Structures are given as C-alpha cells and as structure tokens.
Amino acid sequence: MGFAATLGSHAARTGEPLSKRMLSLIPSAPRSLTAPLDPRAPVLGRLGGLEVRLARTKAEIRAAQELRYQVFYEEMSAKPSPLQKVTRRDADGFDRFCDHLLVFDRARAGEGTAQIVGTYRLLRQATKGRSPGFYTAGEFEIDRLVARHAGLRFLELGRSCVLPDYRGKRTVELLWQGIWAYVLEHRIDVLFGCASLAGTDLTKLSDALALLRDSAPAPDEWRVRAVTGRRSTLPAGTVCADPKRALGTLPPLLKGYLRIGGYVGEDAVVDHQFGTTDVLVVLPVSRINPRYVSHYGADASRFAA
Numbered sequence: 001m002g003f004a005a006t007l008g009s010h011a012a013r014t015g016e017p018l019s020k021r022m023l024s025l026i027p028s029a030p031r032s033l034t035a036p037l038d039p040r041a042p043v044l045g046r047l048g049g050l051e052v053r054l055a056r057t058k059a060e061i062r063a064a065q066e067l068r069y070q071v072f073y074e075e076m077s078a079k080p081s082p083l084q085k086v087t088r089r090d091a092d093g094f095d096r097f098c099d100h101l102l103v104f105d106r107a108r109a110g111e112g113t114a115q116i117v118g119t120y121r122l123l124r125q126a127t128k129g130r131s132p133g134f135y136t137a138g139e140f141e142i143d144r145l146v147a148r149h150a151g152l153r154f155l156e157l158g159r160s161c162v163l164p165d166y167r168g169k170r171t172v173e174l175l176w177q178g179i180w181a182y183v184l185e186h187r188i189d190v191l192f193g194c195a196s197l198a199g200t201d202l203t204k205l206s207d208a209l210a211l212l213r214d215s216a217p218a219p220d221e222w223r224v225r226a227v228t229g230r231r232s233t234l235p236a237g238t239v240c241a242d243p244k245r246a247l248g249t250l251p252p253l254l255k256g257y258l259r260i261g262g263y264v265g266e267d268a269v270v271d272h273q274f275g276t277t278d279v280l281v282v283l284p285v286s287r288i289n290p291r292y293v294s295h296y297g298a299d300a301s302r303f304a305a
Contacts, residue, residue, distance in 0.1 A: 103166070264279050
C-alpha cells in the first residue's frame with residue numbers, strides 16, 4: 001500500500017499521540033458510501049446497473065475514503081492511526097492532488113443516489129509539482145524512472161479497492177474502462193503503481209513473488225529498485241514450486257496487469273501498516289496488448305455510456 005497515511009497526522013509530525021480532547025473535536029464520518037447522482041456528470045462506462053466515473057465533489061471523495069477504510073482497515077489487517085479510527089476514513093495528503101475513479105451501483109441506495117462500490121486513485125505527473133510527490137516514491141525509486149524517460153507522461157495508480165460482493169469481472173472491467181478513458185484523455189504514456197500481496201512473511205509469499213519475477217521481468221530501461229532500507233529480494237535460485245496455485249493467489253487487478261503487458265520489479269517492500277508486501281508494476285502504454293485495446297475500444301467506447 002506504500003508509506004503511511006499522512007492526513008492530519010499529529011503523531012507523525014510531533015511524535016505525540018492525539019489526546020482524548022483533540023479526538024473529541026473531530027466529528028465521525030457517515031458510513032453510507034452513497035453519493036447523489038449528478039445527471040451532468042460524464043459517465044465513462046456502464047455495465048448493467050454499474051457505472052464508472054470520476055469523483056466531482058468532496059462528498060464523493062470522502063465516500064471513497066470511507067470505502068477504502070472499510071476494506072483496508074476493517075476487512076483486511078491495516079493499522080489505523082488514532083485520527084483514522086475516529087473519522088473512519090483512509091485519507092492522506094495525496095488525496096487532494098488526485099483524481100478518484102468511482103464505480104457506482106445505481107440499484108443500491110435511495111432515489112437520486114447510488115452506492116460507491118469500488119475506487120481507484122489516479123495521480124498525474126502534471127500535478128506532481130503541486131503535490132508532495134508520487135506516493136509510490138516512499139517505496140520505490142520512481143524519480144529515477146521518470147528522469148530516465150524525460151518527455152513521457154506518467155500516471156500513478158493506487159489505493160484500489162472493491163467491496164466484497166462486487167469483486168468480479170464486471171467491476172474490474174469498469175475500472176479498466178475508466179483508466180483507459182483517462183489515459184486517452186490526458187495522453188498518458190506510462191502507468192505505474194504498487195501492487196499489494198496480502199501478508200508480510202516473504203517465505204509464505206515466495207511462490208507468488210517468484211512467479212511475478214519470472215513472468216514479467218522489467219528490461220533495464222524500465223527497471224526500478226526499491227528505496228534503500230526497504231528493499232527485500234528473494235534468495236538467489238528461488239523458484240515457484242506451484243505456478244498455477246501461485247497465480248490463483250494474485251489479486252485480480254495484478255493479474256490484469258500481467259495479461260495486459262505490465263512489468264513487475266524484482267524487489268518487494270513490506271508494508272507493516274497495511275499488512276501487505278508490495279511490488280512495483282510499470283506499464284508503458286505502447287506495450288499494452290492490442291487485444292485489450294480492441295476490447296475497450298481505441299477511443300474507450302466499448303462500455304461508454
């Protein structure tokens with residue numbers, strides 16, 4: 001998941017815990033995960049009752065943060081800060097510089113509203129000068145990659161999550177539909193981001209990590225190392241004992257990156273806050289498998305509303 005969330009992190013800035021009085025001043029956020037349906041909002045794609053578009057309001061971004069908290073901290077094993085426990089939102093200092101891709105279920109919620117069931121966070125290089133930098137740079141040497149390819153436009157993908165009942169083909173296809181439309185709109189050349197494997201024991205993850213290392217190794221021009229002090233690598237000679245089983249353990253979006261043509265770095269980074277082990281995925285747009293370009297449409301029209 002990358003480095004720790006930073007939004008309003010008093011403890012991170014001062015080393016002091018938030019006092020009970022300070023916590024009492026922070027209102028708890030609602031957990032409806034719903035937002036009004038704005039008929040003027042451009043819809044990037046639709047499958048049945050699901051549709052994907054970018055967040056347009058602060059309320060929608062807050063709902064996405066609440067969804068992330070529900071998945072990362074309540075369902076999975078991420079460790080919230082005292083502030084996050086009160087707000088029940090996964091929020092950090094990068095959110096305000098990002099675009100937030102949302103999947104809505106129009107059939108779930110009241111009249112004129114829809115439930116947010118999936119989200120993906122997008123950070124363009126064009127906004128990097130106004131932001132703290134790329135989130136992924138807390139784990140991997142992203143600045144070196146960008147400098148090596150001066151003139152190309154980079155897009156960081158992160159904080160992807162989907163509610164359990166929606167973790168199927170339709171939701172993943174809509175997320176990719178939204179990403180592809182965004183790539184075309186902003187003329188993106190390179191996608192990258194951390195992909196997370198559940199767990200922090202590299203021994204238990206050795207099959208999956210070996211499979212990724214051997215299946216999609218990055219050539220020198222796209223090779224990125226983890227930052228010094230956070231770098232973990234498999235022992236030399238480690239092989240994947242059961243490739244089929246290892247493939248089955250990979251998250252759907254990570255398998256999607258492999259099918260489309262993404263490269264996976266050889267280093268892993270253990271993220272103890274989120275209880276995950278992260279690898280870096282780099283996907284030059286020029287390398288995307290033509291079959292998937294045809295599937296979504298060269299103009300992103302396949303599932304467009």
